[in-house]
Amino acid sequence: xxxxxxxxxxxxxxxxxxxxxxxxxxxxxxxxxxxxxxxxxxxxxxxxxxxxxxxxxxxxxxxxxxxxxxxxxxxxxxxxxxxxxxxxxxxxxxxxxxxxxxxxxxxxxxxxxxxxxxxxxxxxxxxxxxxxxxxxxxxxxxxxxxxxxxxxxxxxxxxxxxxxxxxxxxxxxxxxxxxxxxxxxxxxxxxxxxxxxxxxxxxxxxxxxxxxxxxxxxxxxxxxxxxxxxxxxxxxxxxxxxxxxxxxxxxxxxxxxxxxxxxxxxxxxxxxxxxxxxxxxxxxxxxxxxxxxxxxxxxxxxxxxxxxxxxxxxxxxxxxxxxxxxxxx
Amino acid sequence: xxxxxxxxxxxxxxxxxxxxxxxxxxxxxxxxxxxxxxxxxxxxxxxxxxxxxxxxxxxxxxxxxxxxxxxxxxxxxxxxxxxxxxxxxxxxxxxxxxxxxxxxxxxxxxxxxxxxxxxxxxxxxxxxxxxxxxxxxxxxxxxxxxxxxxxxxxxxxxxxxxxxxxxxxxxxxxxxxxxxxxxxxxxxxxxxxxxxxxxxxxxxxxxxxxxxxxxxxxxxxxxxxxxxxxxxxxxxxxxxxxxxxxxxxxxxxxxxxxxxxxxxxxxxxxxxxxxxxxxxxxxxxxxxxxxxxxxxxxxxxxxxxxxxxxxxxxxxxxxxxxxxxxxxxxxxxxxxxxx
Numbered sequence: 001x002x003x004x005x006x007x008x009x010x011x012x013x014x015x016x017x018x019x020x021x022x023x024x025x026x027x028x029x030x031x032x033x034x035x036x037x038x039x040x041x042x043x044x045x046x047x048x049x050x051x052x053x054x055x056x057x058x059x060x061x062x063x064x065x066x067x068x069x070x071x072x073x074x075x076x077x078x079x080x081x082x083x084x085x086x087x088x089x090x091x092x093x094x095x096x097x098x099x100x101x102x103x104x105x106x107x108x109x110x111x112x113x114x115x116x117x118x119x120x121x122x123x124x125x126x127x128x129x130x131x132x133x134x135x136x137x138x139x140x141x142x143x144x145x146x147x148x149x150x151x152x153x154x155x156x157x158x159x160x161x162x163x164x165x166x167x168x169x170x171x172x173x174x175x176x177x178x179x180x181x182x183x184x185x186x187x188x189x190x191x192x193x194x195x196x197x198x199x200x201x202x203x204x205x206x207x208x209x210x211x212x213x214x215x216x217x218x219x220x221x222x223x224x225x226x227x228x229x230x231x232x233x234x235x236x237x238x239x240x241x242x243x244x245x246x247x248x249x250x251x252x253x254x255x256x257x258x259x260x261x262x263x264x265x266x267x268x269x270x271x272x273x274x275x276x277x278x279x280x281x282x283x284x285x286x287x288x289x290x291x292x293x294x295x296x297x298x299x300x301x302x303x304x305x306x307x308x309x310x311x312x313x314x315x316x317x318x319x320x321x322x323x324x325x326x327x328x329x
Numbered sequence: 330x331x332x333x334x335x336x337x338x339x340x341x342x343x344x345x346x347x348x349x350x351x352x353x354x355x356x357x358x359x360x361x362x363x364x365x366x367x368x369x370x371x372x373x374x375x376x377x378x379x380x381x382x383x384x385x386x387x388x389x390x391x392x393x394x395x396x397x398x399x400x401x402x403x404x405x406x407x408x409x410x411x412x413x414x415x416x417x418x419x420x421x422x423x424x425x426x427x428x429x430x431x432x433x434x435x436x437x438x439x440x441x442x443x444x445x446x447x448x449x450x451x452x453x454x455x456x457x458x459x460x461x462x463x464x465x466x467x468x469x470x471x472x473x474x475x476x477x478x479x480x481x482x483x484x485x486x487x488x489x490x491x492x493x494x495x496x497x498x499x500x501x502x503x504x505x506x507x508x509x510x511x512x513x514x515x516x517x518x519x520x521x522x523x524x525x526x527x528x529x530x531x532x533x534x535x536x537x538x539x540x541x542x543x544x545x546x547x548x549x550x551x552x553x554x555x556x557x558x559x560x561x562x563x564x565x566x567x568x569x570x571x572x573x574x575x576x577x578x579x580x581x582x583x584x585x586x587x588x589x590x591x592x593x594x595x596x597x598x599x600x601x602x603x604x605x606x607x608x609x610x611x612x613x614x615x616x617x618x619x620x621x622x623x624x625x626x627x628x629x630x631x632x633x634x635x636x637x638x639x640x641x642x643x644x645x646x647x648x649x650x651x652x653x654x655x656x657x658x659x660x661x662x663x664x665x666x667x668x
Contacts (some may be wrong), residue, residue, distance in 0.1 A: 040624040080564075174657050193583060197347055203624030
């Protein structure tokens with residue numbers, strides 16, 4: 001499990017540039033599924049056939065990650081950038097980023113008197129080039145960059161960049177590896193462009209038109225010193241989302257998840273997230289409406305290069321999904 | 330002159346009729362058919378029976394403007410903005426209201442009568458009014474109705490290779506599609522979508538795309554140029570005169586990689602000067618189109634315009650020609666390679 005998480009969190013794939021992630025996942029799962037295709041927007045859709053008596057279920061985890069978009073290269077070779085997805089400019093100074101070609105840079109800041117002045121237009125990425133010409137050998141305007149991947153195991157927890165949401169991708173891959181049989185037709189969808197507006201899942205859901213859908217994504221916790229009040233804690237099990245800004249979990253799905261977890265003694269917690277959303281937000285509003293919910297993986301320090309997850313929560317999430325898929329709905 | 334005719338026409342969001350009629354007359358001899366959909370989008374189709382990728386070229390007909398919200402007893406008119414307009418630049422502008430284009434001027438207290446404090450701040454919208462020279466409410470009612478829309482009276486003009494006028498966003502896109510349909514024969518079906526209500530929430534064009542189900546869509550836009558004093562060079566979103574701007578990502582869409590590559594190839598091959606749009610703020614109809622049904626690969630190409638969403642903006646006509654050349658070059662790639 002740790003090896004898979006390390007591998008998959010280390011792949012370059014900011015929103016709109018998910019190709020490499022898609023290739024790796026495709027390779028890992030193609031032996032476990034009955035069909036696999038990439039749709040028009042770049043979502044990877046894998047299909048596993050049921051026994052003809054079950055439902056049509058869509059599982060979605062987004063492949064894309066937040067990052068930077070290069071907007072300008074100055075005469076001294078410094079790169080200016082804007083954000084892809086939810087990136088806080090005040091937390092970028094000193095962070096290392098890599099481009100698609102592996103080139104590393106570090107974020108510097110113009111002189112400022114106060115921290116609140118730190119906005120994107122005060123920051124730059126230094127890739128060690130000393131002129132525009134030199135920089136342009138490695139980078140072009142419109143290229144994207146991600147946090148330089150870092151992965152560590154501390155005790156029973158992993159600290160890594162981009163658990164959001166490669167952890168969700170890893171969970172779906174592990175579900176596929178373990179899933180023996182299910183009555184249901186299952187679509188494993190690895191979506192694009194979630195971080196910029198839940199976009200890929202919307203068109204994938206239109207195409208699949210499932211009976212129900214589950215997003216698998218990370219959520220934040222409220223268990224750190226002086227944290228925002230939130231009743232999700234690392235190590236307390238898989239989190240069953242009740243609500244976030246983009247969706248309210250369908251009552252049928254909520255009941256299904258809670259009852260299944262209870263029945264099989266799977267450690268779980270209920271999640272109410274005040275901000276943010278998951279692919280379920282766009283899926284449930286597709287066509288005539290699709291009952292949807294989210295199985296959340298609790299992580300601390302979301303959208304920083306050092307997100308933290310608990311291995312037992314991951315195992316609980318995998319088990320809950322397997323149990324849901326294994327039973328009649 | 331097409332740009333003059335189109336930009337001087339009135340077409341505030343939801344009232345695009347005048348623009349639609351101009352476009353119909355322009356494209357009619359050159360297209361297989363055209364129709365207006367339920368939303369009011371005008372769709373002109375050329376080469377419908379041809380094989381090959383079905384392409385949407387989209388531009389919006391509507392412009393930002395004003396809506397009359399109250400007729401005062403004094404005969405003065407209160408108004409609100411439609412779409413994103415900088416309220417601070419409204420005072421003293423000449424406007425025209427409604428289908429009969431009643432002339433008016435946006436008034437406010439003259440400088441002699443203002444308090445010192447008032448002079449320090451821009452005049453807020455609720456202190457502004459439109460004066461149509463009516464003596465009282467009854468007289469005003471004969472000329473204007475509640476809900477009438479108003480635009481600025483700006484005339485189009487050219488200064489060397491530069492043009493000034495109103496509503497370049499996005500009549501320049503409409504003009505480009507019209508001219509492409511007039512000048513070119515296509516080897517594949519091309520749907521010119523002239524959309525309504527972009528400025529109030531990207532509402533029109535996606536409905537047209539829903540019905541058409543194209544293989545790809547390219548939005549032609551007027552975009553903001555910030556190459557002016559007060560902006561650092563690294564903050565220029567686009568630069569006037571540096572060619573059409575290709576969007577990689579804005580707040581509504583990430584340009585589809587395949588189209589992006591094709592556009593860049595076409596630009597290199599035909600030596601078309603281009604620039605990237607160097608900001609991710611602002612959204613376009615391409616965002617809504619891209620999420621229709623199973624997803625539609627979409628891209629945005631823009632002509633940089635200074636002073637966008639104001640009574641007068643400025644653009645470079647070579648950039649405009651470059652935009653058209655880029656579309657032609659890309660179409661040549663599509664004809665050869667398919668999509």
